[in-house]
Amino acid sequence: MIPLYILGLLLRFGPQHGYQIKKLIEEQLKDFTQIKLPTVYYHLEKMEASGLITATCEKQGERPEKTVYQVSNIGADKFGELLSQSLQIKYHPTFDIDCTFYFSDSLDQNEMVNSLEIHIGVMKKTLEKLNIHHRETLEYMPESYKISANIIFEHHIMHYKAELAWAEQSCNTLKEVKSYGKDQDHRDQ
Amino acid sequence: MIPLYILGLLLRFGPQHGYQIKKLIEEQLKDFTQIKLPTVYYHLEKMEASGLITATCEKQGERPEKTVYQVSNIGADKFGELLSQSLQIKYHPTFDIDCTFYFSDSLDQNEMVNSLEIHIGVMKKTLEKLNIHHRETLEYMPESYKISANIIFEHHIMHYKAELAWAEQSCNTLKEVKSYGKDQDHRDQ
DNA sequence: TGACAAATAGTCAGCGCTGAGTATACTGAT
DNA sequence: ATCAGTATACTCAGCGCTGACTATTTGTCA
Incomplete structure (x- = not known):
């Protein structure tokens, strides 16, 4: 998925350094991904090695060089290919907390x-933050991007709502069991 | 999380080989985790090295040896520690499909x-499969485990429902846009 | 104008994970 | 009796990722 992001961002915003790509991801997608800087560099190197992007060193004054990456023709093709592949949606979540409950005895x-x-x-x-950010984003976003932005935000909002509903439901269940247990204790005494 | 599963399963079901642990995970948690065999062995070795479990070689006849693992005292303590830590619930999902929609232009x-x-x-x-498996599980499950089993199943069911609802909603949105686009095309002609 | 924080730009050792492979044992069909 | 297919049991090379590190540049406040 990360190569797809990198190619897409380089195509949309033009040649960039690794650091700038990281910043772009943070700005554009802060609610939806947590990609680390070294991971970006890792993929940039791999992608350069396989010819998807080309690196050029930029020397301003005599200060240390920055490496600027841009998408090659092969890379542009690859972008299309990866994007098509990404249409095969997968959803198989795992929750660490399930393990906790499995051993809850x-x-x-x-x-x-x-x-x-x-x-x-x-x-x-x-959820509050997401909703606020959703509204803010829609304000400055050009009309043509609003639909997909909505879809992405909705995706996260709906899952957070599900998580919240589950937590509330489970919490209540456990409380009921507890008070029922206490009742039993009381009667037993 | 995997060490927690391994320690817990070894404590609950007694000493096992790596392969048996994998089988246990598959049987007990098939809907909720996808742990691979080599991963199990990897953690078993690490955990033995750090003294959480002890390995003993089992020779039946003169056939190749099997390594049986059991939890040490240190391991039993660690289990409690890890289980407590696991109460710090985290939920920060990322969806590959978001990337797709981000570049949907x-x-x-x-x-x-x-x-x-x-x-x-x-x-x-x-969802159908999960519901069926949920019912089946509750049938043979001792009363004391039912509450936590319910909580785990509900967790997954609620998220799958959220995912389904999102997909349906987004699908309809896109269809509307399409027909609206067609209308426009029609008018333009 | 010096000093301290924050931003920019990048590297690297090493960890967690797993696809692909090895090897033996069992089981059922022919 | 044999052969194929599945189950059991384990190994290993190598990939993806990132915490922790280095180093320079740019505010920014006193």
Whole structure:
């Protein structure tokens, strides 16, 4: 996926250094990816080696050189190819927290409720931020890009909502079990 | 997360070989993880090196040896530690398809609609399977595990539903745009 | 105008993971 | 009795990724 981003950004915004590409990704896609700088450089080198992009050294004054990358013809073709391939949508999420619940017999219920409550708070804040950013983005975005921007934002918003709903539901379930347990204890005494 | 699974499974089901651990993960968690065999062995070796588990060679007849692993005291402590840590829930999904939509100005709308329609089909089938497997699991599962099993299944089901809803919504949006575009073409002619 | 933080630009060792491969044992069809 | 196919059990080279590091340049506030 990263080569696709790099090729696409270089085609859309013209030749760039590795660092600039990282900045572009941060600006353009901050809510949707977390690509690290060394990862960008790693792919730039690989892509240069395979001829998808060409590197030229830029010397301003006599300061250290910066390497500027631009897409070759082969790279432009590859972009189209990768983009078509990316239409094969896959969705097989895994959640670390499933492991926690799988072994929940070794855990205290209060801790679990607590942890879910924190999670609920985080998800609510994340959703607020996303909604605000969504509105902001639509303001300065040219009409032709709005539809796809909407689709991307909606994708994330819907999954965050699902995560929130799950956390709230599970939290309530655990609380009910707890109070039921207490009732039993009470009756037992 | 994998060391946590391995420690937990070894504690719950007793000493096992690498291959058996893989089988256990497949049986117990088939809908929720896709851990590969070499990955299991990788972690077993690391965990043995750090004293979390101990390996003993088993020779049946004079056939090749199997290595059986069991949890040490240190490992049992580590299990508790990792399990507590795992209560810090993180959710920052990234979707490859976002990249596709980000560059959707280079794509044909029909292809995108098509791709989403396929995705909708896959998600529907996945949900059906998950629901069936959910019911089956609850049947043979002892009462004490049902709550956590429900929570895990619900987690996945809710996210698959979100994914499905998003795909349907986006598909409709794109279709509307297309027919609107056609209208315009028609008027332009 | 000197000093300290932040931004820019890039490198590298090493970790986690897995596709592809090896080798033996079992099982069922012919 | 044999052969194919599957299950069991494990190994290893090499890829993708990134934390931690280096080094320079540019604010920025006193």
